[in-house]
Amino acid sequence: MLAAALTGLLTSLLLIDGLGVNLLLCAVVAAVGAGIAARAAGRRLRAWTLVWSGLALALLAVPALYEAGWPALLSTVWAVGLASLALHGGRRWSGVLLALPGLLWQLVPALGWAREGLRGRGGNVRGRVVPVLKGVGVAAVLLAVFGALFASADAAMADVLGSLVPSLEGGELPARVALFVLGLATALGFAHIAAGPRRWDRTRVRPGRARGRMEWALPLTALNLMFGAFAVVQGVVVLGGGESVLERTGMSRSEYARQGFWQLLVITVLTLVVVAVAKRWAPRGTETDRRLARLLLGALCLLTLVVVASALGRMWFYVDASGLTTLRLWVLAVELWLGVVFMLLIAAGLTPSAGWLPRAVVLSAALAAAGYGLIGPDALVAEQNVARFERTGQIDLRNVRGLSADAVPALDRLPGDYRTCALGVVAADLENAGPTPWYADSLAGARAREILAERPPADRLTGREYACDRVGLRHEFTLGG
Structure with missing residues (x-):
């Protein structure tokens, strides 16, 4: 329960700013809760559990490395499915395919399971949880008081604390509550599967009626x-x-x-x-x-x-x-x-x-999804188009102008107006997004901001639009690309 509550808290505090390292942090805490439940149920660790779990962690590293949205979404969905498969187990077609979305059918039952567990343990839970909650409350008060004093006394310390502490705004309260419930239910769902997985392998699928030869x-x-x-x-x-x-x-x-x-x-x-x-x-x-x-x-x-x-x-x-x-x-x-x-x-x-x-078959699909995400598709596309330009002097800027921040290091090698035009959309998107906290940023995003800060493509949006006209790409420039 503590691991599930911590997962919900981290989800509400961190995920509202975007994906990045925070998704991996939330997943690790939820995995700890599932591991505790599996150990309490007397389950043993199997080889295929390690395979699926390792692939799930590799997939969750994609949002921490790259900024592109579609690979991050694909990797996250596959990671959740593989985590469910790791906890359910399964070797037949019915067991493997039905275990992948198995978490969806556990979200609501897991909440009732946790409530019944707390009700059954009553005073024992109260004796353990109440001291922890009191300690967390006292620690929060002390950190808030002394953190405010340190921040007011030292500008560098204020900057460090500002980057570490998520911003809390009243208008974001409904979204944060929804994220807390989602994180709590997800962690409890995985723990419920770990404690008593449904044996989907026992689902019998009748063979079709044999036809004539x-x-x-x-x-x-x-x-x-x-x-x-x-x-x-x-x-x-x-x-x-x-x-x-x-x-x-x-x-x-x-x-x-x-x-x-x-x-x-x-x-x-x-x-x-x-x-x-x-x-x-x-x-x-x-x-x-x-x-x-x-x-x-x-x-x-x-x-x-x-x-x-x-x-x-x-x-x-x-x-x-x-x-x-x-x-x-x-x-x-x-x-x-x-x-x-x-x-x-x-x-x-x-x-x-x-x-x-x-x-x-599922392993090959998971490896394909992990490989696709970890190669950085946007970075690879930009690299191939820039290399082709360096080799032939030809580039279709429509192929690269809509790419994410992952493409910035490669597009930075383009000369003059080609560079300004190619980087126009991603530069505008990063300007509109503003500063990104460390837990919601990716390695590629941080690198892109560094490059664009050193060598901005243009001082004005109109300059980027005219650069595209000069290299023969006629378009209507918008902030969203």
């Missing part, structure tokens, strides 16, 4: 033939013997390579759905049926890898021609992960038992 195998065979034809065409074009094919399309080789990425991405996702549905309704009465299912589904997965490779190659040519953007980087990461999933499906089809597959 022809009813099932004929569509898959036709689909394999279509995928095979696509693979042959790709091989002909890539190996240089497809001039006649290109003549019929009316495209150059570079135009052909850059065309159709999004369609191939959709094909990859739809194929994954087809494999899941076909596996559910595949005939399995005899060894011949099971062997035919493995053969057709394995061939489809193998041919899908050709589609994945073709999609990645097309996006590579597109990036080489037009530069990298955050959207292009994101879909590249998704396509790479889908390729890994199909390789795992092929490996599962070649092994006697595929009980490892659910955790392997």
Whole structure:
């Protein structure tokens, strides 16, 4: 209860200013509470618990390192899901997939669980908690009195205390109360799971009714033939013997390579759905049926890898021609992960038992999310576009003007008006945001403020707008970008 209350207090005091180191601090305190509950329930630490917990902590480091909002949100959601999976456990598809959002179903029951626990322990809790609360109250009074005296006596000490103590404003009270309740409920939810996890592995999912061999195998065979034809065409074009094919399309080789990425991405996702549905309704009465299912589904997965490779190659040519953007980087990461999933499906089809597959798929997704966040997508996009400018003298400033503070070190290398235009939006956003407390800042954000303080892109917003006009980017400049 003390750990949960401290989590709620930290959440209300720190998270209102934004994400940063504070999210990691709140998570560590909540993890301590869950660990205490697990130990009291006699649970043992398992290898997969350490794996999921370590990945969750790695994901929570993303907001402390980088400023971009989308990677921070993705990492936070995945971290919460992996923490729930670490406490629930699970190895079957039902156990793994239902454990990821398991915290959501524990938020309200955990409050009742904590209330009943306090009511049952009555005087024992009062004897332990009341002295602690009294000590905290006395410490707060002493720190407030002596802190005020030290701050008034020394300007440097006042600056240090001002950066350490969160600002409390009356208008923020409803938001802080909501954050306190959220932090308290989240910590109690994790503790409730740790004390008595729901065994989602026991959820039985009935297999689909097996279809007839022809009813099932004929569509898959036709689909394999279509995928095979696509693979042959790709091989002909890539190996240089497809001039006649290109003549019929009316495209150059570079135009052909850059065309159709999004369609191939959709094909990859739809194929994954087809494999899941076909596996559910595949005939399995005899060894011949099971062997035919493995053969057709394995061939489809193998041919899908050709589609994945073709999609990645097309996006590579597109990036080489037009530069990298955050959207292009994101879909590249998704396509790479889908390729890994199909390789795992092929490996599962070649092994006697595929009980490892659910955790392997979730592990690959978590590693992909962690890798995407930890590389700093905005910083990577800016670095690639600036390197391309240094190599060719060409840059599409629309690819970099909407990036976060993570991109500032790379964009700082651009010359003159290019630098002023590229940094205009992020400089305006940082100016509007004002000073950021240490607990809500990131490493990249602090570095960006340092660079822009030393070399501001322009003294006036109109100067930044004219700089974009001079380098050929016509737009309407706004404070929000």
